[in-house]
Amino acid sequence: MxxxxxxxxxxxxxxxxxxxxxxxxxxxxxxxxxxxxxxxxxxxxxxxxxxxxxxxxxxxxxxxGELVPIKRRLRETALPFMEDLYEATHETVHLAVRDDLDVLYAEKIRGHSGVDMPSRVGGRLPLSSTGVGKTLLAFSPASLVEEVVSRPLRRLTEHSISDPAVLQDELATIRAAGVGYDREEAALGVSCVAAPVLVRGEPVAALSVSVPSGQLQPARLAPAVRTAALALSRALSR
CATH class of the missing domain: 1.10.10.10 (Winged helix-like DNA-binding domain superfamily/Winged helix DNA-binding domain)
Incomplete structure (x- = not known):
């Protein structure tokens, strides 16, 4: 029953x-x-x-649902940093965590651009097709990466990564740069910049800023996202 x-x-x-x-x-x-x-x-x-x-x-x-730890501790701690990131960019800000082989969206602040996005609070998308998902995956144990690439990679658009070797190369780039990108891989016309939230080296969440693809400016957005993620990491570590 x-x-x-x-x-x-x-x-x-x-x-x-x-x-x-x-x-x-x-x-x-x-x-x-x-x-x-x-x-x-x-x-x-x-x-x-x-x-x-x-x-x-x-x-x-x-x-x-309001009593679930991810909703209370993580969301409540993250909201001030998400609001700062929103004020710096006026674009859509996401907070996400990993759930098995998906990314689960824990919070979202909608930006001014009004672009349609497939994300919603409580919704999930494939790790390999989102900026937050790839960023979480990049800093996860190698065993999880192997599990993801051993299966067919789920595609949401024609830009989604379908080649495991390409995904692994991108994960290495994300680890080196500290930020990851989604270039129309989850939704056409939408791109994002994401950074991991690390606590004692473990990726507990990721923050991202999503923009219309024509407005993606990595030099402006990446430092803002990385700074917010580092600040949230310090707050959660305390």
Whole structure:
């Protein structure tokens, strides 16, 4: 029952949009009667709510989510540095962490450019197709890099890296420079500069600034992102 309940909650990924009971049953491959019974139990605990458009994730999940350590300690510590970075660039700023072979976005401050981006708080994208993801990967153990390159690299655009050798070369460049780049690899028309947040040498997070590709200015953005990441690293180390 518990496993099926979690499966139902996860069926709302990645958008969290309302779903009908039939849609939930279809996405979870559960009988409709079983789905109905579990949905009613979840609703009774506030984990799901019924709206005019269908079932949605409940407020109890929001309350629990606010208690997750990544949301509290990391986000609360990072926000002042993200705000400083935003004030310096007026572009979209991201805070991200690694979750298995994905990057998970923990916070986002939207910039003035209004460019469409696939990132959202709580959303995830492949490590190899994002600036924050490649930066996290570059400073991770070699065993993780081997695991990533041993599998087909997921592509989000035609600019995403698909050759493991090319990815490994770029990771070496990121380690040497202390910053990484995404040049339309996650979304067409969008580029970013990212830097790792290191605590005792371990990459616990990454910060980035995303801009329209035509406005990518590494000489201006890279020092700002690197400075913010170093300052956050010192704050977390304390």
């Amino acid at each position: 518990l496993e099926r309940g979690v499966h139902i909650l996860q069926s709302f990924r990645p958008t969290g949009q309302p779903q009908s009971l039939s849609a939930i049953a279809r996405r979870t491959d559960l009988p409709k009667s079983t789905t109905h019974r579990i949905v009613e139990v979840l609703a009774g605990q506030g984990l799901l709510e019924r709206t005019g458009e269908g079932w949605v994730l409940g407020r109890a999940l929001f309350e629990l």
